[in-house]
Amino acid sequence: MNQVAYCHSLFYGTSAAEDLATLLVDSTGGEMAKAFFISSGSEAIEAALKMARQYHLEKSPAEPSRTHFIARQQSYHGTTLGALSVGGHLARRVLFEPLLSTNSSHVSPCYSYRGLQDSEHVQQYIHRLEDELESEIQRLGPQNIAAFIAEPVVGAALGCVPSIQGYFQAVRRVCDRHGALLILDEIMCGIGRVGPEPTARFPKPLHAWQDPSVGVAPDIMTMGKGLGGGYMPIAAMLANHRVIDALRSSSGAFSHGQTYQGHPLACRAALEVQRIIQDEDLVGNVRKQGALLERLLKEQLSSHPAVGDIRGQGLFWGIEFVADKGSKAPFEGKEAVAMGVHELGMKEPYNVSLYPGTGSVGGKAGDHILLAPAYTATEADIRHIVATTTQVINHYFQKYGKVYVLQSRGDKPRTAGR
Structure with missing residues (x-):
């Protein structure tokens, strides 16, 4: 705070934000390319949705028709109007339905306690969910889908429901087949909260998607809560190389901004939290x-x-x-x-x-x-x-x-x- 209390990141950089971004990008094993810091999870989701849209506009060839997002029922992604639109939590949506965007739809969650039928094997259940996502994309038109968004472990809306191993691989296949991005919301379940299991590729995993139960890397991811440990308000959106390369080869910038993005004090607090998480295992x-x-x-x-x-x-x-x-x-x-x-x-x-x-x-x-x-x-x-x-x-x-x-x-x- 004595070094720099605040400066607008459109014009200035700080070592706190740069060092935190480096730490987080490095923690993804090279999957993510850039980090964008804001003050809450809802803001991180808004940034992710806008980044997905801009990617489809600036990639070559551009696809401006890709404006639709698919999420899951009984999901929660935040309280701002964009985040609430993609969320599937009926009680939190109901008061604001007339204000919400119509460019979102929802498919069934991976919720084996209530979704897996007695006559089904796990793989049959996964295939059924995969077919449902495929059918929704076909209904809307593959050329109109911007991204699919989901929590690796569903938090508030379903109460800590992990995905079945193989589910997100199926989702990834569908997204890749139709050119849609995969956004993973780790605002609640990320930054070590679910204790992801180490693998040869990720010997010190931090993110829920690095656990073998998920097994796929997102194109865009969000994080919050555990990022700063509650000491300062901070959240983040990270994008992978494919997304960043599209922007770099076109406009060269993310067309989004908020007053307290990259706040140096928040970034410095988060950096210390992450160093402690690493140093003390x-x-x-x-x-x-x-x-x-x-x-x-x-x-x-x-x-x-x-x-x-x-x-x-x-x-x-x-x-x-x-x-x-x-x-x-x-x-x-x-x-x-x-x-x-x-x-x-x-x-x-x-x-x-x-x-x-x-x-x-x-x-x-x-x-x-x-x-x-x-x-x-x-x-x-x-x-x-x-x-x-x-x-x-x-x-x-x-x-x-x-x-x-x-x-x-x-x-x-x-x-x-x-």
Whole structure:
């Protein structure tokens, strides 16, 4: 701050922004070429959408008809109008539908708990999702598609749902076949949050797409949250060499800008966060403690009658609640189960924030909570988190279970508790 508090990056460069960009580009193993820094995840998505559009205008030959984006149902990409338009979270869209762009459409998410049919093998499910994306592209016209956008591990909208291995390879095939870009939104799940597994190509992985479960590199990616660790508001959009080369050979610039892009203090804070993550191997700790978190959550809560699914990766886990475990029937939206669990957890003696989410079933019903412990969490921390979460869930359904079951099913009383 004593060196430079602020300067507009249209006219000035700073070592903080340059060094952070170098670190992040290097972390992609040569896949990404440039980084663009802004202040929030929604801004990063806006930049990604505009970058995709500009790419199709400036590549050779140009394709100005490519203005349509395909995303997934039960997805969330931000609150600004562009980001909200590509998102598939009905509750967050509903108030602003008349203002949202019509150049976006949505296909089914890779959500095996509810999407995988009993008669299907995993590969059949992947092929069905691939065919659905292909059909949507054909419906709209391949020449009109700018990009497909998705979260490698879905965050708020579905509650920590990882992709099935092979799914994103199928998506990549479809995109490449029709000249559409692939945008991966890692605002929640990125920067080590899911503890990506090391491979020969990525011995120190940082990004969710580097995990073998994803296995493909995006053309454009976004990141936030874990980038600056909350110390300063910062997010980023990264673009690969194909995209940057198209701009370099034409206008030579990204036609976009915001006052606080590349803010030196935010970039310097993020740079220090990333150096600590590397120096202290915090992604390794995420993998280690994440394995413990998974095991303990499933041991303590898998048999709970109101817990339908426990899913996630690394230190990013979701618990989905159901009114009936066998049929997977959700609680009615008006019952606000996830918010009730969250509010109970915030009270004494629990003092824990269990991030609530709704809309996992049809965009309106369906309740889940998210757990996202700090990268520095110890074994003792994880055990405390799981014990506290279990106590909150047991308390909530022991106290309110009969009421909810009666309202949801209209049959004989039975407790959704112990």
